[in-house]
Amino acid sequence: MPGLLQLTLRDSNLIMPEVMLSFFGLGILMTDFLLGPREKKWNALTALLGVGFSGVTLWELRPLALQHDQRFNDAIVIDPFFIFFGFVFLAATAIVILISVRYLDVEDEHHGEYYALMLFATVGMMFLACGNDLVTLFIALETMAISFYVLSGFLRRDRRSNEAAVKYVLLGAFSSGILAYGFSLLYGMSGSTNLNAIAESLGQRPPGDLLVVIAILTVSVGVLFKVAAVPFHQWAPDVYEGAPTPISAYVSVASSAASFALLLRLFLGAFWPVRADWAPLITAVAVLSLTLGNLAALKQNNIKRMLAYSSIGHVGYILLGLVAGNKLGLQAMAFYIFVYAFFQAGAFAIVVVLRKKGVIGDEIEDLNGLIFRNPGAAVLMLIFLLSLAGIPPTAGFIGKLLIFWALVETGHYTLAVVAVLYILPAVYYYFRFVAAMFSREATDQRPPIISFGQWVALAAIVLVTLVAGIYPEPFLRLATYSILTPFGL
Numbered sequence: 470m471p472g473l474l475q476l477t478l479r480d481s482n483l484i485m486p487e488v489m490l491s492f493f494g495l496g497i498l499m500t501d502f503l504l505g506p507r508e509k510k511w512n513a514l515t516a517l518l519g520v521g522f523s524g525v526t527l528w529e530l531r532p533l534a535l536q537h538d539q540r541f542n543d544a545i546v547i548d549p550f551f552i553f554f555g556f557v558f559l560a561a562t563a564i565v566i567l568i569s570v571r572y573l574d575v576e577d578e579h580h581g582e583y584y585a586l587m588l589f590a591t592v593g594m595m596f597l598a599c600g601n602d603l604v605t606l607f608i609a610l611e612t613m614a615i616s617f618y619v620l621s622g623f624l625r626r627d628r629r630s631n632e633a634a635v636k637y638v639l640l641g642a643f644s645s646g647i648l649a650y651g652f653s654l655l656y657g658m659s660g661s662t663n664l665n666a667i668a669e670s671l672g673q674r675p676p677g678d679l680l681v682v683i684a685i686l687t688v689s690v691g692v693l694f695k696v697a698a699v700p701f702h703q704w705a706p707d708v709y710e711g712a713p714t715p716i717s718a719y720v721s722v723a724s725s726a727a728s729f730a731l732l733l734r735l736f737l738g739a740f741w742p743v744r745a746d747w748a749p750l751i752t753a754v755a756v757l758s759l760t761l762g763n764l765a766a767l768k769q770n771n772i773k774r775m776l777a778y779s780s781i782g783h784v785g786y787i788l789l790g791l792v793a794g795n796k797l798g799l800q801a802m803a804f805y806i807f808v809y810a811f812f813q814a815g816a817f818a819i820v821v822v823l824r825k826k827g828v829i830g831d832e833i834e835d836l837n838g839l840i841f842r843n844p845g846a847a848v849l850m851l852i853f854l855l856s857l858a859g860i861p862p863t864a865g866f867i868g869k870l871l872i873f874w875a876l877v878e879t880g881h882y883t884l885a886v887v888a889v890l891y892i893l894p895a896v897y898y899y900f901r902f903v904a905a906m907f908s909r910e911a912t913d914q915r916p917p918i919i920s921f922g923q924w925v926a927l928a929a930i931v932l933v934t935l936v937a938g939i940y941p942e943p944f945l946r947l948a949t950y951s952i953l954t955p956f957g958l
Contacts, residue, residue, distance in 0.1 A: 480540045483533070483547050485526035486555060487592045493519025494588035501581025509579035513570045513922075516584035520563045520591075527555045543663050544602040553803065553951030554598035554730045561723040561810050562591050567926035568818045569715040571918075575824055576713070578624060587719070590616035594727035597734075603652045603662040606731060610648075610695070613727055614641050617720055621712040633711025640694070640704045648691020654684040655739065664738045672742030685740060685747045689754075692735065695728035697777075698784045699757040709777035714824060714831065717773055718817030721780050722810045729787065729806055733952070736791065737799070744794065752792045756887060758785030763894045770833045772820050775898060776813070779857060782895065783809060786872050789888055793875035796949075801871035803948035808864035808937050812856040815930035819850040822917045836902055838911025846917055847906045849927055854899040856934050859892050864937035864944075 481488070496519075497512050504511060530547055538547045566584065573579040593613030600606040618641065622634025656662055658680060659670035674681055694701040709717045740747055762781030769775035787809075790802035822843075823835050840847040856865035869892070876885035919927070937944045 483530065483538065483540050483545065486523040486530070487595050489523040489526055490519055490588045490592045490595070493522070494585040494592075497581045497585040497588070501585075504581070506579070509573075509581065510570055512579075512581045512584045513566050516566050516588055517563060519588055520559050520566070523591075524556065524559050527552065527559070539601060542602075543665070544605045545596070545599045546601040547599060549950045550730075550733070550952065551595075551599040553807075553947065554726065555595055557726050557807055557810055558591050558594040558598070558723055561719065561726065561814060562587055564811075564814050564818070564926045564930065565715050565719045565723070567922040568718070568821045569713075570922050571920040572713065572715055572821050572824055576624060578713075583620070583623060586616045586620050590620070590719075591723070594723060594730070597727045598730040600731075600734065601664050601738075603655060603664070603667075606734070607645075607649060607652060610731065611645065613724065614645065614695075617716070617724055620716045621708055621720070623713050623716065627711075629711035630713065631711075633708045636704055637708045644691050644694035644701065647687050651684050651687030651689075651691060654680065654687065658684065664734065667739040668742055671739065674743070676743075676745060678743075678746075681743055682746055685743070685750065688735060688740075689747065689750060692728060692732045693754060696725055696732065696784050697781055698754050698788065699761045699781060702758070702761070702781050705781060706774045706777040709773045709780075710771055710831070714773065714817060714821045717776075718814050718821075721776065721817065722814045725780070725784070726806050726810055729802075733791075733802070737952075748792065748794070751788055752884070755785045755788035755792055756884070758782060758788065759888065759891045760785075763891045763898075766898045767894055769898070771831055772833065772836070772902065773817075773831045775902075776816055776820075779895065779898070780813065782891065783813075783857075785891075786869060786888060789872050789881075789884060790875060792884065793872075793879045793881060795875060795879050797871065797878055798875035799952045800945065800948045801868065801875050803952040804871060804937075804941070804944055805868035807944065807948065808856075808868055808933065811930045811933040812853045812863070812865060815849065815853040815927060815934065816857065818923060818927055818930065819846055819853070822846055822919050822923060825915065825917070833902060833905050834912050836905040837909040839906040839917070842911055842914070842916040843919070846919060849931055850906060851903055852931055852934060854903055856938070858896045858899045860896070862935070862938045864934050864941070867938055867941045 493515055497515050501512060531552060533547045534549050534552045566587065573583065590613050593609045596605060596609030600609055618634055618638045621637050622630050624630035655667050659667045661667060671681060690701060697705040708720060758781050762778050762785060766775050766778035769778060787802055787805050790798040820831050852863065856863035859865045859869040873885050873888060
């Protein structure tokens with residue numbers, strides 16, 4: 470019994486980052502009713518403390534990560550992949566908390582459960598990154614998804630928010646059902662829910678095995694829905710437009726990164742022995758995402774819908790790294806996911822700043838004359854749009870360059886040319902918004918107000934966006950540490 474207790478306590482240390490987030494989330498729910506309307510901002514501070522404590526405990530797991538420590542009957546694995554994505558999730562959560570405070574004041578919807586749900590969603594994301602078992606991964610995915618369903622409809626008096634939540638729930642439940650079916654097939658073929666055992670079992674099956682192909686297709690539908698890849702993207706524009714803008718940023722950044730963590734766990738782990746069976750599927754989805762995402766964004770006048778469609782295009786670029794499948798391609802994926810989390814959040818943060826009483830602030834005309842109303846916000850938005858378009862010296866340029874390089878290195882010349890060509894429509898639709906900020910007369914003379922928390926978030930975002938573009942070497946080493954080391958590639 471003492472040995473069992475010691476093992477339990479030792480195992481519990483490995484999930485302390487998630488425990489801290491859960492503890493502070495529950496604490497917010499238990500103390501929120503004690504706070505008056507003007508004191509609700511303290512919930513944001515409590516949530517930030519939870520993120521901070523989680524980050525400290527995650528940092529302390531680094532020595533174990535190098536040993537690829539597996540616990541709880543191998544249900545979770547502590548490795549560099551988990552450490553990397555864990556910090557991406559925590560950074561995204563902290564940024565969204567900082568930009569949410571004033572937004573919730575304007576909307577008069579400052580409730581503790583908003584921050585608690587964000588922390589619970591992060592718990593799900595963390596287990597997605599460290600999960601090594603189908604059951605663990607599915608529960609983690611649903612923990613994250615259910616939190617986002619509620620947060621998307623958090624503006625209870627806003628019909629757009631309600632509609633976004635309903636669409637998200639219905640389509641999300643459908644995709645989860647298909648994913649569960651795919652997981653059941655994997656269990657049936659291998660007799661185990663452990664990813665290592667599944668990979669070993671799939672490696673012993675003949676090439677082109679029908680059951681394996683069906684499992685890949687059903688699992689891919691569930692996972693590609695979460696990353697909003699074509700043709701499973703229909704939910705993204707409506708959810709991004711209708712959800713509270715900070716939550717749109719959170720879904721676009723954190724949820725997307727977590728879903729890519731799940732995708733990489735599955736495709737670099739369980740499905741890697743049958744790569745020949747899924748490579749054509751990922752290639753087709755990547756090209757479709759690039760095509761539809763970039764072309765549909767051309768005609769959008771709503772900033773959030775434009776960012777939704779452009780994010781679909783970015784998903785295509787990230788998937789091309791998996792198509793390349795070499796060390797550079799996987800390194801490019803990790804780098805792209807990391808920097809994308811920052812400059813995409815930065816663009817949404819400026820949209821949050823534009824929100825005022827009586828002005829939603831998410832249409833292109835709301836950007837008119839921003840350089841005269843708030844020069845700082847206009848310059849920051851310009852930097853984020855340049856990075857989204859892939860223009861130097863920003864992080865977005867380095868991310869795209871690495872993807873192109875990986876495709877050329879592996880002989881995917883046609884894909885590399887297609888990927889380069891789709892930069893042209895991206896430059897056009899991003900610079901429509903740049904023109905509105907710098908060339909048009911302001912339709913609303915009131916200057917946008919940026920709170921202290923929003924300034925802190927924007928400063929951190931622009932720092933990463935520019936530093937990773939000018940001096941990417943440390944970020945590339947981090948990408949190598951996170952992807953290539955854990956999977957032995």
